[in-house]
Amino acid sequence: MTTTDSFLHVTDTTKQGETAGWLRVLAALRKLPLGLVLAWLVLTTVVLWAAMPWLFTAYDPLQGTPGGQLKAPSAAHLLGTDSLGRDLFARLVYGAVHSLSGAIAAVGVGLIVGSALGLVAGSARGRVDTVLMRLVDVLLAIPTLLLSLSIIILLGFGTLHAAIAVGATAIAGFARLMRSEVVRVRNAEFVEAAFGSGGTFARVLWRHILPNSLTSVIAYTAVQFGWAILQISTLGFLGYGAPPPTPEWGLLIAEGRNYLATAWWLTTVPGLVVVTVVLAANRISRSIGRSSP
Amino acid sequence: MSPVQAPVLDVRDLVLSYRQGDERAAVVHGVSFTVEPGEVVALVGESGSGKTSTAQAVIGLLAENGRIDSGTIHLNGEDISRWSSRRLRNIRGAVVSLVPQDPGNSLDPVMTIGAQVRETLEIHGRLDRREADRQVIELLTSVGLSEPALRIRQYPHELSGGMKQRVLIAIAIALRPALIIADEPTSALDVTVQRRILDLINDLRREYGTSVLLVTHDLAVAADRSDRIIVLQGGRIQEQGRTEDVLAAPQNAYTRKLLSDAPSLATARPRPPIEPGRPIAVTVRNLVQDFPLQSGKTFRAVDDVSFTVARGTTHAVVGESGSGKTTTIRAIAGFQKPTGGEIRVGDLDVRSLRSEELRQFRRKVQLVYQNPWGSLDPRQTVQAIVEEPLLNFDPLPRDQRQARVRAMIDRVGLPAALLSRSPHALSGGQRQRVAIARALVLEPDVVVLDEAVSALDVTVQAQILTLLAELQRDLGLTYVFVSHDLAIVRQIADTVSVLHNGRQVDYGTVDEIFSPAATAYTRELIQAIPGRKFPRAAFDRPPLAAAGPLS
Numbered sequence: 001m002t003t004t005d006s007f008l009h010v011t012d013t014t015k016q017g018e019t020a021g022w023l024r025v026l027a028a029l030r031k032l033p034l035g036l037v038l039a040w041l042v043l044t045t046v047v048l049w050a051a052m053p054w055l056f057t058a059y060d061p062l063q064g065t066p067g068g069q070l071k072a073p074s075a076a077h078l079l080g081t082d083s084l085g086r087d088l089f090a091r092l093v094y095g096a097v098h099s100l101s102g103a104i105a106a107v108g109v110g111l112i113v114g115s116a117l118g119l120v121a122g123s124a125r126g127r128v129d130t131v132l133m134r135l136v137d138v139l140l141a142i143p144t145l146l147l148s149l150s151i152i153i154l155l156g157f158g159t160l161h162a163a164i165a166v167g168a169t170a171i172a173g174f175a176r177l178m179r180s181e182v183v184r185v186r187n188a189e190f191v192e193a194a195f196g197s198g199g200t201f202a203r204v205l206w207r208h209i210l211p212n213s214l215t216s217v218i219a220y221t222a223v224q225f226g227w228a229i230l231q232i233s234t235l236g237f238l239g240y241g242a243p244p245p246t247p248e249w250g251l252l253i254a255e256g257r258n259y260l261a262t263a264w265w266l267t268t269v270p271g272l273v274v275v276t277v278v279l280a281a282n283r284i285s286r287s288i289g290r291s292s293p
Numbered sequence: 294m295s296p297v298q299a300p301v302l303d304v305r306d307l308v309l310s311y312r313q314g315d316e317r318a319a320v321v322h323g324v325s326f327t328v329e330p331g332e333v334v335a336l337v338g339e340s341g342s343g344k345t346s347t348a349q350a351v352i353g354l355l356a357e358n359g360r361i362d363s364g365t366i367h368l369n370g371e372d373i374s375r376w377s378s379r380r381l382r383n384i385r386g387a388v389v390s391l392v393p394q395d396p397g398n399s400l401d402p403v404m405t406i407g408a409q410v411r412e413t414l415e416i417h418g419r420l421d422r423r424e425a426d427r428q429v430i431e432l433l434t435s436v437g438l439s440e441p442a443l444r445i446r447q448y449p450h451e452l453s454g455g456m457k458q459r460v461l462i463a464i465a466i467a468l469r470p471a472l473i474i475a476d477e478p479t480s481a482l483d484v485t486v487q488r489r490i491l492d493l494i495n496d497l498r499r500e501y502g503t504s505v506l507l508v509t510h511d512l513a514v515a516a517d518r519s520d521r522i523i524v525l526q527g528g529r530i531q532e533q534g535r536t537e538d539v540l541a542a543p544q545n546a547y548t549r550k551l552l553s554d555a556p557s558l559a560t561a562r563p564r565p566p567i568e569p570g571r572p573i574a575v576t577v578r579n580l581v582q583d584f585p586l587q588s589g590k591t592f593r594a595v596d597d598v599s600f601t602v603a604r605g606t607t608h609a610v611v612g613e614s615g616s617g618k619t620t621t622i623r624a625i626a627g628f629q630k631p632t633g634g635e636i637r638v639g640d641l642d643v644r645s646l647r648s649e650e651l652r653q654f655r656r657k658v659q660l661v662y663q664n665p666w667g668s669l670d671p672r673q674t675v676q677a678i679v680e681e682p683l684l685n686f687d688p689l690p691r692d693q694r695q696a697r698v699r700a701m702i703d704r705v706g707l708p709a710a711l712l713s714r715s716p717h718a719l720s721g722g723q724r725q726r727v728a729i730a731r732a733l734v735l736e737p738d739v740v741v742l743d744e745a746v747s748a749l750d751v752t753v754q755a756q757i758l759t760l761l762a763e764l765q766r767d768l769g770l771t772y773v774f775v776s777h778d779l780a781i782v783r784q785i786a787d788t789v790s791v792l793h794n795g796r797q798v799d800y801g802t803v804d805e806i807f808s809p810a811a812t813a814y815t816r817e818l819i820q821a822i823p824g825r826k827f828p829r830a831a832f833d834r835p836p837l838a839a840a841g842p843l844s
Binding site for chain 1: 315626628651653655656659660662664667668669670671672681682685686728731733
């Protein structure tokens, strides 16, 4: 809108008085970030799937219907059935808890270990900083998938182990980000002022440096959450995650792969669900990053 | 400057507003003024008075969320207030140009000086390269930049602040505009550089007959440099008229207040002399501070500085940027280990302190920072900020601690209702009061103030200085006060050190420093203080013999 337009708009006061109410509603609607609302909606649904799967589907995710194998999507089976006659939608809903808890555990490992490393490195500086950051560089240098596969082989298969393996690859990113934030905040005048008021190192760290560095780390956590779901699905797809009867999303994609020609939905729908959740997490992360000062 | 000529700029009933969320906040309410050819008009006001918004509207550079609600802006007889930005682009630089506030940020760091000046010439008309270069060198010579042929190949980081501002002025006058808008052109510069830049703008105006709209918060600058003054407050003109008339007989209460608050040599009443025999609170002897440089060499920031401060008095450390004044006081506050020399606070040798002793030492010496926007944690409330030093030292029960915080907040003149607010909800003056409260809550002996009032408006500045004087009288505090503003120093200091390039060139009582006996450098500093035309400039400036270039 140019200056002239808005100017004319304001001078027309009588009209403005009548339409002000409508305009406000319209403006509010136009300003509503549709993508963000959708993202929250997606994430809420998935969380509800994980928390109360029985509300969403009447089928058992593990028990197949004999004779009902590889059925196309229909009113009875919304997303069709797999090679053992199990309802795909039920498997997706019941699988949410595996993917979500795995992702949360993975991000938790990365967040806690990574931020702690970054906090120590950024605030202690000197030799400690150099040693920790070179370690992080080594972690970054190994391809993530290779690293998580090596860790799984050391720890053994399973959902929890897969989560730890994915979390370990996230440590480097968290450590880097946290360190740069800490270095920024540490040079702020209020931190020096806190030392000047007689604060000990630990107190200043806890009271000033940590809370002021966390905002972007929290935004990064949301991105990492999406990324962790993707990684866990990848491990599941490769067969390093949860063992077969578990309706884990990556495993669903892998199992459907054999029937791609006849039952494309078995691979496509779980894949789309993973993509949607990852995108939603990214969108939410962006909004966190923007709203922070 | 005949009155028949049409004004260069004629602003009528200008109303500006900014969009904040769904609301529009009006910042300028019906401002009208004119600028005649060859005239310097000063737009004076504190922050938030709408002076910068008005200037931005004139050149069509209002922020994205700002707009002109009503009123007209006639530039050379044409109303430009409804022009599109494309049409405005044609007159920017050619008819009206801007000298921005901060020379440090206003030049492109990856372009040479020559290329940036040439750009202006090229945008408004084709020139071949050699002709353009010749004009650039001519321009840089006319703004008094030394070795212009060398400068055009240099990058902004190779130039000092004063030189950068000269380049920006060269860009502004490149196309001989009818009007130059100078938005606080010298606020970021030292007083001696400030004087040279303002002299330059004045010379150029005389030579080319360009009009100048000078936007400034500094009434003293406006008084010295303008033909007419417009005083703005809260987006409304409080007073406008010929500079001499406004200064001699201000009609408006706000103008009178601004005049009385402006720290000028005229209004500064020297403090009574300190009686001899007071105990010494701070001793600095032969202080030397070196910093290692990237190249492996060392840079000597402070070189052999010595002074003593008696208990309950104020010692001012004065100098231009880079003179080592901040380094000196940071060493006193224990934030830096000096390379050589001795610093004693009371009976403690600051240099020998180790970590826990240093922490205990903080009870005695507190530092107040220049910038109250950076020195308070944005995530804490006022209560938490002032309480923090107490938590670090005194294991007081909660209610006693809160009582002390409340008493301190009251002592610095803030209402108790602010305790639960966070710093971003406070004004600059209120923040600085909070910072002072935090420094005083431990009841220190010595308070080190690093340019503690330079980031504030004059009226707020005057209030904080009064508060500091009161607190000194009541609590017997000793101040070490760093400032570049000699007018303030004369108002509040008992003794003064003048630093220049890390060396102490003058040291003595305020009267000695402001006497003709001071060194040429100190007299140059005093000469450069704006405000000579203030009506009550009773203070006799020492004559300056053979002033050589210093900047």
